[in-house]
Amino acid sequence: MSIFSPRKRLKANITIKDSMLDVIIALLPVSLVSLYFYGINFLIVMGVSVAAAVITESVIRKILGKENKISDLSAVVTGMLIALVLPSSVTAWRAIIAAVIGVGLAKELMGGLGWNRFNPALFGYVATIGFGWIFRVNEPHIFGEVDVATQATPLTMLHQGVEMPSYGSLLAAFPGGSFGEVSALALILGGIYLLYQRQIEWRLPVSIIATVFFLSMFLNQDPFYSVLTGGVLLGAIFMATDWVTCPDNLRGKIVYGISIGVLICIFRFFLPSTGGVAFSILIMNALVPVIESLTVKRRPIANSQKM
Secondary structure, three states: OOOOOOOOOOOOOOOOOHHHHHHHHHHHHHHHHHHHOOHHHHHHHHHHHHHHHHHHHHHHHHHHOOOHHHHOHHHHHHHHHHHHHOOOOHHHHHHHHHHHHHHHHHHHHHOOOOOOOOHHHHHHHHHHOHHHHHHHHHOOEOOOOOOOOOOHHHHHHHHHHOOOOOHHHHHHHHOOHHHOOOOHHHHHHHHHHHHOOOOOOOOOHHHHHHHHHHHHHHOOHHHHHHHHHHHHHHHHHOOOOOOOOOOOOHHHHHHHHHHHHHHHHHHHHOOOOOOOOHHHHHHHHHHHHHHHHHHOOOOOOOOOOOO
């Protein structure tokens, strides 16, 4: 069975399950580094996020009278991405609610895999930002008290002008920020695997990263810190490249990537930066039809009869 999205073709000659398994494998390096630094808290957040995503998909599809699609692993991938995009100080309830909203609303109630306009993981994450303080202050730890990292994130340190860790530390492993920001190198390794498996097209993540790098330089900001902090690599490699919510054609991918990079810099340097990468990608998700209409060449219709 080949993968054919109802809205766009994802990748030929392999199943959806095979593609999702590749993404899971690509997420293992950063997940293992997060496990090393955050231990049981990461396991709890990852576990409840994946479980909530799978259960939500099953329940919604049952209510809608649709075939159960758990075996395609798309809900598992969404749950993993939700866990990785959440801050490392998060507790279980926010992960559960983000998964329910992301899978239930942004994925299944928008038609299911292939029809969803917005990245479900980012949609669920953004939906919980506005009341995230409730979870941090009042949420009971349903699995008991858990020690979590409370140090300033690298992006916060950058904005406050305090001494930053070395480039090497941010590249290899540095706790702080979201679970998925803990190691740039682990994210890059995952991205290389996806490129090798031909699950993503390199020009899209490169266009995002290059735009953030050079625009940061133009704005007199450290371009390396700009790329290595704030979830830029996680968003560029694993979120923006989502087959369903990004343009199909090459020119469209480049325009899409550059636009995301510009928006990231606007959020980061001129607006409140919380969720800047997520908001940038979701905004461009909504504009994908416009990008495709402007970048897809239309073949002229030849006259079938001579005048």
